[in-house]
Amino acid sequence: MKPFFVLVKCQLGKSYQVAAAIADAEIASEVYSTAGDYDLLAKFYVEDDADIGHFVNEKLHVIPGIADxxxxxxxxAF
Known part of the structure; x- marks a missing residue:
């Protein structure tokens, strides 16, 4: 399995709904609220031969309230 992280910028007022949707979808191993340019940080794992771009496009970008x-x-890992 290969890990990767995604910073998520949410539409105004949607951070908690987006975080809950990611958690409910059970696609991320961890989801954190952050401060700054992005609202959330999520850690994902995919199979070694899986395409990260397709995963993000098909599993994450479909969640309502995500702006970027x-x-x-x-x-x-060290």
């Missing part, structure tokens, strides 16, 4: 995302792929 920034995907951060990871490589090696």
């Amino acid at each position: 995302t920034r995907t951060i792929p990871t490589f090696k």
